[in-house]
Amino acid sequence: MCAAGYFGEVLDHPFPEPLPDVDADPHADFVAPADIDLAEALDFVDRAWAHADASIAALPLRARGRVPWWSGAAADVTLEPLLVHMVAETHRHAGHADVVREQLDGSTGLRPDASSQPDGRTWTEHVAEVDRTAREAAERSTSP
Known part of the structure; x- marks a missing residue:
């Protein structure tokens, strides 16, 4: 789920725009719809992160939330582990992109x-x- 989900819905700071419908398609948050262009997709990401930044700035690290797509006791969280989770997620996905870039341009x-x-x-x-x-x-x- 994108930053707007973790730092919006989870912390009761809802993102003001519709988010990808992962109930209909579990991979919807990984693929841009065919009817939007790259600029629109990047603008959405920028708005989602701006919303996430505002939520992070407004809330204490101990702000409580619930991640509905996680199971069991782990679903009850505070802002602090959400931040750690998103750092790990960003690192992992940026690493994937880095491997592709290295194959394209040969630089490391x-x-x-x-x-x-x-x-x-x-x-x-x-x-x-x-x-x-x-x-x-x-x-x-x-x-x-």
């Missing part, structure tokens, strides 16, 4: 000249080495 690390490889090679050099090794292995396996 904090700067273009930085390397995340322990031997100091750049990501491009590392990928080239892995590719060369894979090709050589494939050639050996097809040779008589």
Whole structure:
């Protein structure tokens, strides 16, 4: 569920716009509807986070809420664990996007000249080495 759900509905600070209907489609909050364009989707995300920021600023860390899509005692929460949960969620999903970006542009690390490889090679050099090794292995396996 998006930030507007966690920092809105859960904490009784409802987001003033309709949220994705996850009852009808459990993945609705992960996919933008086909009838909206990228700018509209990004504007929605900006409004949802602005609402979340306002809720976070207005409430104490001990503000109580209930996460209806969680089960059992874990569903009864305060703002504090919701913040931790959203940091973890953002980290996990941003990490997924980072893997895709690395595959697209070949860059890793904090700067273009930085390397995340322990031997100091750049990501491009590392990928080239892995590719060369894979090709050589494939050639050996097809040779008589």
